[in-house]
Amino acid sequence: MKRLQSVDTLRGLTIIAMILVNNPGTWSSVYPPLLHAEWHGLTPTDLIFPFFLFIVGISIALAYKNQTPSKATYKKIVIRSIKLIGLGLFINIFTPNFPFIEELETLRIPGVLQRIGIVFFVSSILFLNLTVKNIASVITLLLISYFLFTGFIHLPNGAYPSFENNLNNWSNYIDYTILGKHMWRNTFDPEGLLSTIPSIVTCLLGIIAGKILTYKNSSYKKEHLLFFFAVSLISLGYIWSIWYPINKTIWTGSFVLITAGWASLALSITYYVNDIKNITLSKKLTYVSKNAITIYFLSMVIAKVFYITKINNNETIHSWLFDTFFNNYFQITELASLLYALSVVSFYLLLSYILFKKNIFFKV
Template structure:
């Protein structure tokens, strides 16, 4: 097997760093536009993070697949099932963690389902980011292993076109690509139950739902294709120029498809897959050019590299740690006779970051940057100690 390109690790690490940035603002109400998700159709820089990570998963798969194929079908299935199940369960654990919550002034167990303040039933969300990574990796690896390269390409085309057809045939004819018209919502409600879905949109709607996972599988397959091509072609300008052209073609195709099948992260449309994969290829091409060809390595590449070496772990920690810290709270002030509680991270934002500017977006951004620095110190220390947590 050829030596792995360092630029791939930097690309993955930069994706994780940006993921931490957009997931940890000081205030969700005070964000600069590029750090917000598109309200529905469209794509912001923040909407690139997740597909870039799935693309990187596919890149990595291209380097380990030959070893899995040599080991045989039984060993491959054991590896694919075990890894996918672990990632899925870690994501589910993260959703349920820390298993206890504050209710008024006492801690209670966070039940599988419980009545909310308005009387509506609240439950533990089943799906999520890590769960989608697990499912996308699992099915993409099966397709690649059993159907080989040509079969994987055909499968990708079938999934992208088939998903478009399903949206048109099973969705609301008036607007099949709206939140209310999207056919996947009823599928999720039937299988998962409304109380176990995401409610961040104000209604039961899961952006990592069952049906939209069909196209996220393709994101991993495309990442595999690119990783395999880089291995086979090696370090030369033909490889780089072909990647650049492929990225531009996918972006153009995604934009063209957007006219009839809108680019949309929340239902992971086929046009969104092509568009974001094209951008991922262009960004990766720039990384390869700078690092492998111009050898422009340095502090910037090492900064991102350590994130990439413990990518899943630090993503999990960035979601888990704030929940644990939030349990250790104290009274910050009293408002109209009512105690207002705080904990370490919210206190840091309110008293250190927020006061720096009258523009609250600056304080929110500063907090997010501080969180990147905080988690970077953790992965930097782990790298120094050669501690790598793999799943």
């Protein structure tokens, strides 16, 4: 089976979106669609991380479709998972007081790459050992169990769990109890421990989409199946959201279904454009996809270095660049902030292109 350009395009778009929303000129002035929902709800930014996990699932289905469980295969999966977790922890080390050791007392343990590593590990093992029907059963079991546990089991302090704040719910209670000071915020972490379980489901749904792409059907049939899969997930998700709010931090079941549905819809579109109609222009985005994790990792490390490195008493590299080249020329701060983010995206697009042309690919 030839390499699917649609998957590379979708991965490239997702990485570009990640870099865009993570690098505004100033966090105090950002257009609302480029921010996460404060609690319940869904913005375009909330789609990005589940999209990437969904794509991880697709990649697992394509990469391991002819693999059988073996010691060598498990070893590769474990090594890759450890690399992802290690890179994520390395990003978290960069704090305002870096490299002083006392920062380890409050070092954030969870993170985006850490979650990707865990999700990849679990999902790969399940894919190698279960049929598609069994994976669908696991998806159903995990979503229902997570809903019942987080929605109806009393907390140890006797409080009834609630989805209405970040205090009285199991996801944040477990994170605070186990991680303590090693969280993103004092009361919650968007990549916490318990919410990693439903994020695995996001990846498993991606595996099902990947299996659709490997079926011996016509290309149009596959595209139609992906579209039907998308509409089904989105519909189920919005119906469930009546009782189970859409929430990224807790990674609720409705959030899982809706975001996976939009990801499947995006895949059906890129599959139609790239692999059916073979429109060349869109394939330029695959440059980013070839070094997706590397580009994301570099963008996070460089951004943190720019935030913590001072060039004088009042400015860091980041603030100086923003004020000098953007904020001083535009009356609308949100526009200046967006243009800064777009310039960062442009830099990494150029870097991706150079790496691609020089045939340099970093395997993580």
